Amino acid sequence: MNRLAQSVSGIETGTSKCEQCGATTRLGDGMCLSCFLKEGLQPEQQASAAAFERLLAETDVPDKQWxxxxxxxxxxxxxxxxxxxxxxxxxxxxxxxxxxxxxxxxxxxxxxxxxxxxxxxxxxxxxxxxxxxxxxxxxxxxxxxxxxxKLAIGGSLRTATPALCHNPRQCVQLMAKVACAIEYAHSRKILHRDLQPGNVLLDAHGEPLVSDFGLAKWLDEQTDLTRTLTTFGTPGYIAPEQAEGLSFSPAADIYSLGAILFNLLAGRPPFVGANALSVIRQASVTPAPKLREIAPSLGRDLETIIARCLERDPKARYRSAAALAQDLERWLEGRHILARRVLPPARIWRWSRRNPILAGAAAACLILTSAVVWLAREQFAKAPELPLPEKSIAVLPFENFSDNKENSYFAVGIQDDVLTSLAQIRELKVISRTSVMAYQKPSRRNMREISRALGVANVLEGSVRRTGNRVLLNVQLIDARNDRHIWAQRYDRAVADSIGLQGELATQIAAALKAKLAPEEKARLDAR
CATH class of the missing domain: 3.30.200.20 (Phosphorylase Kinase; domain 1)
Known part of the structure; x- marks a missing residue:
């Protein structure tokens, strides 16, 4: 007991190492608090609770906030x-x-x-x-x-999976945003390498936040510090080449994104096993299971997107996280996805080697059919193109004409605000920001091609110039089918007064496209 009293009363401002366990301690005689308590509770000490409490009271340790x-x-x-x-x-x-x-x-x-x-x-x-x-x-x-x-109070995708797995659309919306975030990290030459549901947090509004970059790797660094770490990611979510310690690329993060989406939709990761080694071995030698084998009610396109992410060959996956995000956006918009359902050349070649007679017959039939179609091509009527919706619009990236090129984020912010305001109008079909990012440079814009590619009749483009505390915004609404200007406007506002500009702009665009605003929509836009 005397030693206990000396230990507690000897608390000091400096630090030292515990003589018993080596932990950092502030107790004067060299014991950490854990070892101090263990010694006080040893049976041979026979110290009563009352005596121990009295001893702690005598130490007069102040009770203050940590x-x-x-x-x-x-x-x-x-x-x-x-x-x-x-x-x-x-x-x-x-x-x-x-x-x-x-x-x-x-x-x-x-x-x-x-x-x-x-x-x-x-x-x-x-x-x-x-x-x-x-x-x-x-x-x-x-x-x-x-x-x-930032404190993310919405938990993580791991805890939210039971509630999300019954809402495929919400799962895809979340993962499209996560894929955009990973594409941003890749553009900064950073790989995450430990993407899994527990590392995607949710804020108070349900927005995803990628966290835990403890295993991140800079693509252009000469040495890999994390090669010395015993942790190499989370089994079930890491790519096979990463688990095997081979050289890997951004495709490893794309594999993890697909595994997370699989987990959200199916309620379990692609590979499960009795232990981590079993899971890693399965991922290395076995093709990923098809999503619809576990969740039959889901569509084939989602199964195709995930299968593309989970290809064992990194070159067979999406070429970038942005391409994955674009396909997820296309699925949300009800458009055809870009991912191929299979990789046909290798599969057809292997099948033809096993079945040469059938392969020869199939090739002959294909040649004969092609010849018939070619000879009769003039008799086939060209299918009429379906008319584009009149009340459809794509908001192209705004040009930044500011003297300070760092103000490009200001132009991006105005574009995002206008797009968000237009998307709240039910009568308008509005294309997502991810789908229009391919038209970043004005020199590459062909309105008719944009109209056909995005399936819209109208395009909004503009420019932003910020000088001092004023912002000048020029916008043009164009009928992309014939390059005809429908409406144009010029705004010159103080920066502080530009906050509500997107609501006013969305209202005028809706009027130009003859889209009727419901009372609650008009009130929402007026309030912005």
Whole structure:
């Protein structure tokens, strides 16, 4: 008991290593709090609860709020093998944040500290609405790193899967946004390498936020720090080439995106097994199961999109996360997806090698049919093109004419606001932002081609110039079928007054296209 009293009363501001377990400690005689309590509870001590409480009272340790740097710790909300996450309050701004720090017993692990710092440094360089933002990266008084980030109170896709699996459309909408976020990271030369449902958080509005860049890799770095880490991703969601330790590319993240979408729609990952090794082995040697074998009610197009992501050959997957996002958007809009259902050349070649007689007969029939069609081509009437909906529109990326090219984000923001306002009008068919990004450069725009490709009759294009505290916006509404200008307008506003501009602009466009606004739609646009 005397040693216990000396330990507690010896709490000091400096830090040292525990003589028994090696953990960082502030107790004067070299024991950490855990070892101190264990010694006090040893049976041979025969210390009564009353005597122990009296001893603690005599130490006169002040009861004050626990702070970590500039943050007041409120409660623990999560814990893993590497770190612990708290709900915390920033001291001066009073903002509620999530704060992540390394677990104390991991303080001597070089691999853990390297991964923790990598997560903070990588995420801090990314600025995207669907990537969890990092607010501050710092170290505690005892030298352990921590960082604060946005508090996502909606849980994660792991906890939301039971509710989402009955709503395929919502699942696809979420994953289209996640794919856009990963494409942004890839454009910054960063691979995530640990995409799984638990690392996609949801904010208060149900928007997805990609988190946990602890295994991220810069594509252009010469050495791979994470090769020394014992953790290499989450079995069931990592690509086969990643599990085997081979060289891999952004296609590995695309595989993980497909596995997450499979899990959301089917209620389980593509591969399951008794242990991690069994799951990894299945993914390496066995083709991924078809989605409709597990969830028969889902459409074939979704099955095709996921199968494209889960191809064992990285070259057979989507060429980029943006291409995956585009196909998901096309599915949401009811348009034909771009992914091929199968990879026919290799399969046809293998089949013809096994069945040469049938292959020869099939080739002869194909040649004969082609000849008949070619000879009779003049007799086939050209199928009439279906008329495009009159009240359909695509909002092309606005040009940035500002002197400061950094104001390009301002032009993107105005385009997004106008597109969002138009999408709230029921009588209008509005093409998504992902589908119009291919027409970023005005020099490559051909209105008739855009009309046919997107299936719209009208196109809105414009330019933005920001000078000082004023913004000049020029917009033109064009009938893309014949390049005829329907309506044009020029707006010159103070930056502070431009917030409600998108509602006014959407109202005028709806009037030009003769789209009737319901009372609640008009009220919503007037309020913007």
């Amino acid at each position: 702070r970590l740097g500039n943050y007041e710790i409120l409660e623990e909300i999560g814990r893993g093998g590497m770190g612990v996450i708290y709900r915390a309050r920033q001291r001066h701004s009073r903002r509620i944040v999530a704060l992540k720090r390394v677990l104390t017993y991991q303080a001597d692990s070089h691999e853990t500290l390297a991964r923790f710092r990598r997560e903070a440094e990588t995420a801090a360089t990314l600025d995207h609405p669907n990537i969890l933002p990092i607010y501050e990266v710092s170290e505690s008084e005892d030298g352990l790193p921590y960082f604060s980030m």
